Amino acid sequence: xxxxxxxGPRVIQxxxxxxxxxxxxxxxCFGGNKGDNGHEFIEEPLKRxxxxxxxxxVLDEKQNVPEYxxxxxxxxxxxxxxxxxxxxxxxxxxxxxxxxxPGFDTKAALDELHIEVSGLLVREVLFKILKQxxxxxxxxxxxxxxxxxxxxxxxxxxRHTANTYHLMMKIFADCEEFKAMWRLVDEMIEKGYPTTxxxxxxxxxxxxxxxxxxxxxxxxxxxxxxxxxxxxxxxNAILHSLVVVKQYKLIEWVYQQMLADGHCTDILTYNVMMxxxxxxxxxxxxxxxLEEMGRSGFAPDLHTxxxxxxxxxxxxxxxxxxxxxxxxxxxxxDPSVLHFxxxxxxxxxxxxxxxxxxxxxxxxxxxxxxDVVCYTVMISGYIxxxxxxxxxxxxxxMIPNGxxxxxxxxxxxxxxxxxxxxxxxxxxxxxxMESRGCNPNFTVYSTLVSYLRNxxxxxxxxxxITHMVEKGQYTHLLSKFKGYRRC
Numbered sequence: 001x002x003x004x005x006x007x008g009p010r011v012i013q014x015x016x017x018x019x020x021x022x023x024x025x026x027x028x029c030f031g032g033n034k035g036d037n038g039h040e041f042i043e044e045p046l047k048r049x050x051x052x053x054x055x056x057x058v059l060d061e062k063q064n065v066p067e068y069x070x071x072x073x074x075x076x077x078x079x080x081x082x083x084x085x086x087x088x089x090x091x092x093x094x095x096x097x098x099x100x101x102p103g104f105d106t107k108a109a110l111d112e113l114h115i116e117v118s119g120l121l122v123r124e125v126l127f128k129i130l131k132q133x134x135x136x137x138x139x140x141x142x143x144x145x146x147x148x149x150x151x152x153x154x155x156x157x158x159r160h161t162a163n164t165y166h167l168m169m170k171i172f173a174d175c176e177e178f179k180a181m182w183r184l185v186d187e188m189i190e191k192g193y194p195t196t197x198x199x200x201x202x203x204x205x206x207x208x209x210x211x212x213x214x215x216x217x218x219x220x221x222x223x224x225x226x227x228x229x230x231x232x233x234x235x236n237a238i239l240h241s242l243v244v245v246k247q248y249k250l251i252e253w254v255y256q257q258m259l260a261d262g263h264c265t266d267i268l269t270y271n272v273m274m275x276x277x278x279x280x281x282x283x284x285x286x287x288x289x290l291e292e293m294g295r296s297g298f299a300p301d302l303h304t305x306x307x308x309x310x311x312x313x314x315x316x317x318x319x320x321x322x323x324x325x326x327x328x329x330x331x332x333x334d335p336s337v338l339h340f341x342x343x344x345x346x347x348x349x350x351x352x353x354x355x356x357x358x359x360x361x362x363x364x365x366x367x368x369x370x371d372v373v374c375y376t377v378m379i380s381g382y383i384x385x386x387x388x389x390x391x392x393x394x395x396x397x398m399i400p401n402g403x404x405x406x407x408x409x410x411x412x413x414x415x416x417x418x419x420x421x422x423x424x425x426x427x428x429x430x431x432x433m434e435s436r437g438c439n440p441n442f443t444v445y446s447t448l449v450s451y452l453r454n455x456x457x458x459x460x461x462x463x464x465i466t467h468m469v470e471k472g473q474y475t476h477l478l479s480k481f482k483g484y485r486r487c
Contacts, residue, residue, distance in 0.1 A: 082120075089115045090124040097129075097144045110151050117158045122148075126167040133174045134476050142175035162193045166202060173206045181206065194227035195220070197241045205245050213250055221257070235263055239272045251276040265296070271303045278307065302333060306342050313346020318355035321347075337363065341374040348381030356381055372398070376409040383416035391416050404436065411444045418451030423460065426451070430464070442474045449481060
């Protein structure tokens, strides 16, 4: 039975209405803004499907740590000791690796450390090496990472995991040692490790040209070792992976292969495909997929509604969005803070800040409380519109309401203060974020320095750069500050 019909004719009519509304938004939404802005609110929820699955994360160096709820006090002491020892041993290993060079026996020096090698230690060392990769150090990082990887893999009481293979692959990828990376994949398969979506992700990111990317896809489709839980089949896993790496044209090709192989689409397939068509600007196909999804018996899920709210927001259709939110409640899907944030972001980008404020207040009225991301979206919208006082008002509400500003929130406020010529306040904001334990990223420093220089406040700009250098942050990016000379 068509599952949409279970909700009755009234719901079918409403869903059809939203399909029509989405089609009418072509000119107002899709045609007006071809940038990437705002799409993270659609991509991130789709990515979370697999973050909550059995897939491992290439950068999760603390994975596989045992749960410790309801454990005795002795357990906490042992656990703390285990982590402390891992940190100390990581530091000692890195000190040895830094001595590598002609005439230095790295393997013998590592053996002389007499340390207990654990999965956590190996991940910590590889992760530290990965973070050090830049243009100048990439050859050395690849060499040191692989030396340690080989040494640790030969020990009797330790065996690499798929996660450590992925970390080493990522080091090779970032160092542009692609042949070495592929050899590692072959070794991984030969030794019986399952290739997962994370393996696929690392490889597809390095492909560059579509021809090579297709070969990677074909290899994974045919691979018997490709572990694609929790998806129904490998095609869905690959489609989902390609969303993560923004390979939208390749998604179309994989979808055609999937249909040719006789696999049926499900709600995840439809969501991924609709989003890909949306990003590619293929509006007729986007709408046809929406209609086909309904005919195939699939009711929109939370991800589908999130995509539609994004469309309605960027198309500046607040009334249609309100109707869609009400419809969600009628069919038993309560809009979350994510849905409101997606909508507010879209409306903000279309310039309708009154509607943004309306939906911001509505979500609170219905006890759906904004998180730091939602606050930041509101603040950014006001800043772009030159409404600094309103942005400051929202910012001032955050902490009393239990939400600490993050680096993106602070960057928006610093930009707004600079735009208004309030440079002293902007510099104070930098100090404030540091005092609250929120470390500025390079974008924050760059924003502040750029506005200070443009205003002719060169000495103050130099102070900000010097402060950044003294903290030991982003020194490898100093060349981006034109004319800066380190004393």
